[in-house]
Amino acid sequence: MSALLNILSFDIEEIFHGEFTRSLPNLKRNFRSEENIFTILNILQEYKSKATFFIVGQSITDNGILSELVKKGHEIAFHTQDHIPLREKTYSSFRDELGSFRRRIRESTGSDCIGFRAPSFSLDRSTYWAVECLRREGYVYDSSVFPIRGPLYGLPSAPMTSYEISEKDPGSIGNSGIIEFPLTVTQVFGLRIPVAGGFYLRAIPLPILIPLLDRALKTNGTLIIYSHNWELDPKIENISLPLKAELYCYFNIKNTIEKLRFLLERYRFVRFVDALQRSGQRTLSNDVS
Numbered sequence: 671m672s673a674l675l676n677i678l679s680f681d682i683e684e685i686f687h688g689e690f691t692r693s694l695p696n697l698k699r700n701f702r703s704e705e706n707i708f709t710i711l712n713i714l715q716e717y718k719s720k721a722t723f724f725i726v727g728q729s730i731t732d733n734g735i736l737s738e739l740v741k742k743g744h745e746i747a748f749h750t751q752d753h754i755p756l757r758e759k760t761y762s763s764f765r766d767e768l769g770s771f772r773r774r775i776r777e778s779t780g781s782d783c784i785g786f787r788a789p790s791f792s793l794d795r796s797t798y799w800a801v802e803c804l805r806r807e808g809y810v811y812d813s814s815v816f817p818i819r820g821p822l823y824g825l826p827s828a829p830m831t832s833y834e835i836s837e838k839d840p841g842s843i844g845n846s847g848i849i850e851f852p853l854t855v856t857q858v859f860g861l862r863i864p865v866a867g868g869f870y871l872r873a874i875p876l877p878i879l880i881p882l883l884d885r886a887l888k889t890n891g892t893l894i895i896y897s898h899n900w901e902l903d904p905k906i907e908n909i910s911l912p913l914k915a916e917l918y919c920y921f922n923i924k925n926t927i928e929k930l931r932f933l934l935e936r937y938r939f940v941r942f943v944d945a946l947q948r949s950g951q952r953t954l955s956n957d958v959s
């Protein structure tokens with residue numbers, strides 16, 4: 671087991687929230703997060719591991735579940751109210767939802783909410799204004815930058831380790847006061863390979879994934895890993911989807927739980943707020959651990 675501190679996070683949303691599924695007509699929209707989030711909580715409890723949960727507000731409407739997360743020592747962060755990418759939001763609507771979600775968490779759990787992840791990693795040069803919104807609403811960190819050139823997202827020249835993000839260009843270092851935690855990529859022969867989570871974590875077989883993660887850990891000093899609750903849902907619905915969406919949503923999905931267990935055995939994980947604390951940044955106002 672590595673002694674280094676890595677960060678584990680879960681994006682709590684529905685399978686129909688994704689970029690390949692959200693616009694599909696006639697798609698059955700069953701909210702499953704309030705049930706399947708407990709699969710994750712039980713696995714984390716088994717391994718005595720803590721994580722950060724980026725919540726889509728409309729997926730968890732029961733504040734009791736949020737309180738339970740906090741009581742178990744996990745961190746709550748925000749993944750927007752509806753999982754609509756930042757490019758489809760406005761400065762003022764985004765500020766409103768940041769503020770009301772943070773108030774909801776403070777009032778219902780007694781803990782703070784200081785972290786954000788953009789849906790589909792949609793923080794880029796066209797949505798730079800979101801960084802100012804985060805700062806003005808009292809958020810402290812962001813984990814939305816994927817430092818790769820991807821088909822749907824990515825800032826290929828962004829730093830690969832945490833940095834203070836620029837208010838005008840999220841892929842650059844600046845002095846916004848917001849700390850960016852980019853998702854982990856591994857550099858092989860000059861190419862940045864995403865290994866951090868979601869589809870990539872599912873698609874790459876373990877014998878290849880582990881050396882890539884170990885290499886990233888050596889280079890970056892930490893791993894920032896994410897998964898989705900629907901990828902870990904034992905009762906995931908088998909929805910008929912167009913080929914691209916089918917591949918993105920279901921490829922190797924049955925192995926995700928096994929992979930998560932393997933990662934929890936091999937690496938030690940903490941929450942974002944723990945990493946901030948170590949670097950001397952502000953943390954949760956009423957932290958439970």
Ligand SMILES: [Zn+2]
Binds near residue numbers: 681749753788789790
């Ligand atoms: Zn998401």
